[in-house]
Amino acid sequence: MLKRVWSQRMLLLFLLPGAAALIAFNYIPMAGILIAFQDYKPQNGFFGSAFIGFQHFRTFMDDPAFHAALKNTLGIGFLSLLFAFPAPIVLALMIDSVKNKGFKRLTQTITYMPHFLSWVIIAGLVYRLLAEDGVVNALIGYFGISPISFMRSPELYWLIFIVVSILKEVGWGSIIYLAAISSIDPELYNAASIDGAGSWKKMLYITLPGIAPAIALMFVLNLGTIVNVGFDAAFNLMNPLVMSTADVVDTYVYRTGILLGRFSYSTAVGLCQSVISFILFFVGLKIAKKYFNYSII
Secondary structure, eight states: OHHHHHHTHHHHHHHHHHHHHHIIIIIGGGGGGGGGGEEOOTTTHHHHSEEOTTHHHHHHHTOHHHHHHHHHHHHHHHHIIIIITHHHHHHHHHHHHOOOHHHHHHHHHHHHGGGGSOHHHHHHHHHHHTSTTSHHHHHHHTTTOOOOOGGGOHHHHHHHHHHHHHHHHHHHHHHHHHHHHHTSOHHHHHHHHHTTOOHHHHIIIIIHHHTHHHHHHHHHHHHTTTTOOOHHHHHHHOOGGGHHHHOOHHHHHHIIIIISOOHHHHHHHHHHHHHHHHHHHHHHHHHHHHHSOOOOO
16 A cells, blocks of 8 residues: 555645645634534634534524525525536537537537636626516517516526526536547447447447446536535525525525624534535435446545
8 A cells, every 4th residue: 555655656746735725725614613503702712602502503494584595495406407417418419429620619619618707797697688678688579578577586586597507507517528528439439330320329329328427426416516506606696586586505604694693503504504415425426326337435
């Protein structure tokens, strides 16, 4: 074991900056979990605040606002898993099927670009496009449809959230699948062509099985984020008129913890959210092992 570590010492050195950042920003701050079980007062510090056990956990479990936020989070999370998760796979398969290299590179560039824009910019564009005097309503007006208040309709918020999230991240998410496709032995496709297989059968029996490990890995990671739909997206796309369907656990934690100063309470909610994500991660591992015969541990 030690001999193997020593033989790969240069590669391990490259991991040190990332490992140091992970420890500094992800593991050391976990000591703050302590305040979830305290009536934390900043002036008293961690060790001077009164210990109250699971009182905060009982409080948020009885809070209707938390129940609504959890419902919205799970709803958006499951819809994201159902539609946003397979979208990059479909895009990668479509890009791979393009024969013109110039058009393929152009398509990749266009689909990647939204990933590098902040959610503040994306939300601003969405609000402008979906305004009552925006482009979308102008287009549907040609068909005799009255203007729709997209961003003022709570019943449309989940749909808008999922569609915008897909458009922003689908190109970036397809990178890992395109990399997996590029690692498939070309001889398999040549042999399939000799046997008379068409593009559809090549995709079904060669490409998809070839990228199955990548799909399984991303499925596990996405399943663990069902209760964490993303603060940036939710915060920037919401407004007071759609709060009933837009408020998620992340924004609930921000509102109670930062705006209302209930640090211990919001930490308890965040801790519960993390525990659920941890459990879902291992559920995803079991599913990946059973149906994809793939495991990362």
